[in-house]
Amino acid sequence: MKTIYLDHLAATPLHPKVKEAMIQHINTIYGNPVADYSLGQQAGQVLEQARLQVADLINADPNEIVFTSGGTESVNHAIKGVAIALRERGRRIITSNIEHKSVLNSLRTLRLLDYQVTSLDVDNYGLVDPAAVEKAITQDTILISLMLANNEIGTIEPIRDIAKIAQKHQVVFHTDAVDAVGVIPVDVKDLGVNLLSLAANIFYGPPGVGALYIKKGTPVWPLLDGGMQENKRRAGTENLIGLVGLGVAADLARLEMPARLPHLQALKERLTRGLWERIPDIQINGHPNQCLPHLVSVSIKYVEGESLMLMLDEEGICVATRSACASGSLRASHVLIATGLDFATAQGTLLFSFGRDNTEADVDKVLDVLPPIVQKLREMSPLYKKINL
Amino acid sequence: MYSQIVMDHFKNPRNVGELADADGIGEVGNPVCGDMMNIFIKVKDNRIEDIKFKTFGCGAAIAVSSMITEMAKGKTLEEAMKITNQDVAEALGNLPKNKLHCSNLGADALHSAIKNYLDRKTGKIKDLDWDRQAHLKGSGPEGCYCPYCQKKIEEESPFCVFCGSEIPHEHDH
Numbered sequence: 001m002k003t004i005y006l007d008h009l010a011a012t013p014l015h016p017k018v019k020e021a022m023i024q025h026i027n028t029i030y031g032n033p034v035a036d037y038s039l040g041q042q043a044g045q046v047l048e049q050a051r052l053q054v055a056d057l058i059n060a061d062p063n064e065i066v067f068t069s070g071g072t073e074s075v076n077h078a079i080k081g082v083a084i085a086l087r088e089r090g091r092r093i094i095t096s097n098i099e100h101k102s103v104l105n106s107l108r109t110l111r112l113l114d115y116q117v118t119s120l121d122v123d124n125y126g127l128v129d130p131a132a133v134e135k136a137i138t139q140d141t142i143l144i145s146l147m148l149a150n151n152e153i154g155t156i157e158p159i160r161d162i163a164k165i166a167q168k169h170q171v172v173f174h175t176d177a178v179d180a181v182g183v184i185p186v187d188v189k190d191l192g193v194n195l196l197s198l199a200a201n202i203f204y205g206p207p208g209v210g211a212l213y214i215k216k217g218t219p220v221w222p223l224l225d226g227g228m229q230e231n232k233r234r235a236g237t238e239n240l241i242g243l244v245g246l247g248v249a250a251d252l253a254r255l256e257m258p259a260r261l262p263h264l265q266a267l268k269e270r271l272t273r274g275l276w277e278r279i280p281d282i283q284i285n286g287h288p289n290q291c292l293p294h295l296v297s298v299s300i301k302y303v304e305g306e307s308l309m310l311m312l313d314e315e316g317i318c319v320a321t322r323s324a325c326a327s328g329s330l331r332a333s334h335v336l337i338a339t340g341l342d343f344a345t346a347q348g349t350l351l352f353s354f355g356r357d358n359t360e361a362d363v364d365k366v367l368d369v370l371p372p373i374v375q376k377l378r379e380m381s382p383l384y385k386k387i388n389l
Numbered sequence: 390m391y392s393q394i395v396m397d398h399f400k401n402p403r404n405v406g407e408l409a410d411a412d413g414i415g416e417v418g419n420p421v422c423g424d425m426m427n428i429f430i431k432v433k434d435n436r437i438e439d440i441k442f443k444t445f446g447c448g449a450a451i452a453v454s455s456m457i458t459e460m461a462k463g464k465t466l467e468e469a470m471k472i473t474n475q476d477v478a479e480a481l482g483n484l485p486k487n488k489l490h491c492s493n494l495g496a497d498a499l500h501s502a503i504k505n506y507l508d509r510k511t512g513k514i515k516d517l518d519w520d521r522q523a524h525l526k527g528s529g530p531e532g533c534y535c536p537y538c539q540k541k542i543e544e545e546s547p548f549c550v551f552c553g554s555e556i557p558h559e560h561d562h
Binding site: 302303304305306307310311314323344347379380381382383385 | 396399400402405407416424425426427443444445446447448450451
């Protein structure tokens with residue numbers, strides 16, 4: 001049975017050209033970029049090439065790119081780095097109720113260190129209101145951290161507007177753009193942010209590699225202490241082969257994006273339309289237009305997401321679910337609850353995210369097998385009967 | 390993640406449905422914590438003559454429901470009351486640790502159905518509609534339980550006061 005992979009927000013397969021570049025370099029480049037002999041210098045050149053490629057993808061200056069071990073480290077670095085650097089100036093940080101756990105838990109740590117956090121509500125689409133951000137800014141606010149695109153509902157936040165507000169009040173602004181960079185056009189100068197996190201495994205690069213954009217002059221203390229790598233901003237010998245992959249993936253994302261976007265958008269529309277037509281009592285989450293082009297979050301009432309996911313897996317279809325059961329924690333997704341979904345409906349949420357290899361036939365397969373699965377589980381569900389009495 | 394027995398019961402659940410003329414109905418869990426289980430029993434000569442279930446929940450919850458109906462069928466009420474959630478988990482070739490929280494409610498649901506039967510017999514009919522409303526609102530009388538030792542805990546507590554296990558919550562901000 002052919003595997004249909006529809007969880008590109010969790011990880012993406014390596015682009016063949018990324019794989020090729022990584023294999024080529026793993027055979028030849030093993031020097032340490034800090035070494036002054038020629039083998040080290042060669043490695044250094046490879047590193048700077050990757051930096052240039054990442055900078056080009058987001059319209060940054062190469063020396064504003066700091067390589068990290070992925071999205072989580074970038075976010076930790078941005079938030080904790082600013083908090084430490086500006087600890088004398090203030091202790092308040094503004095964020096939203098739908099951020100990724102790397103943001104939430106970085107802030108949890110900072111709260112232990114006497115920082116205060118203002119977490120803003122979102123509307124039913126998951127949008128943060130820029131006016132609410134401005135209202136929340138106090139004398140001692142040092143950082144605003146808001147995601148560019150939500151990883152569960154796909155809603156794209158008004159980052160440009162909020163960055164203007166942050167600038168006006170001289171507050172540092174970080175955006176967690178992990179799920180957006182490499183998928184949709186992202187331009188740091190246009191957005192006007194100080195810090196931006198990105199990760200390679202969202203756009204067909206390897207996992208465990210990412211970058212933090214640090215606009216020149218932004219006060220950020222290093223997260224990892226040690227040597228002078230990354231211009232003293234991130235210690236530790238660089239993951240060179242991974243970074244080659246990140247660089248090539250960034251290049252390909254920039255070049256292929258005009259072709260990828262309409263392909264993804266078409267698959268998304270086909271799936272969304274089919275779901276509406278074939279399954280009653282569903283809800284599509286996230287903003288209808290201001291949304292990632294490859295993500296469909298659907299809440300299927302009266303059934304639970306993990307059961308759906310397991311049954312789709314039996315059919316060779318890999319999707320994510322946002323039910324409490326499957327999350328390893330005891331709670332339904334904080335994002336879905338923040339957008340106003342009730343707990344029972346949130347439990348029945350599936351998250352489809354498309355990639356460049358997916359086809360219309362993949363979508364049609366989902367639309368063929370999902371309705372009977374939903375029906376089978378609904379027949380089993382006590383909630384279904386009660387509501388239709 | 391799941392044992393073969395769990396997957397078998399999940400894919401081919403036994404005794405799904407309702408009994409229109411049930412002598413006892415049990416209902417446990419709530420959608421806030423994840424799962425909700427209904428058990429219907431028909432009792433004859435102090436024995437569980439027929440049993441059916443309806444469950445809203447994950448793979449483990451459905452497998453647990455299926456397994457408890459198999460284990461309880463034909464048993465006397467006393468025997469059925471002695472089946473524990475642990476017994477069900479063992480019969481399924483064990484469950485992942487985090488699933489012991491919400492999903493392993495089979496014995497509770499069965500016991501609730503038996504109590505409901507006994508209450509009806511003695512004229513103390515449990516108000517199922519009230520239960521139902523509370524469940525749908527997500528704040529049933531059953532509340533939240535520690536996933537590791539099964540004791541009732543406060544909704545937001547970061548760790549279980551009985552066994553000390555850390556309990557993950559999604560909205561930690």
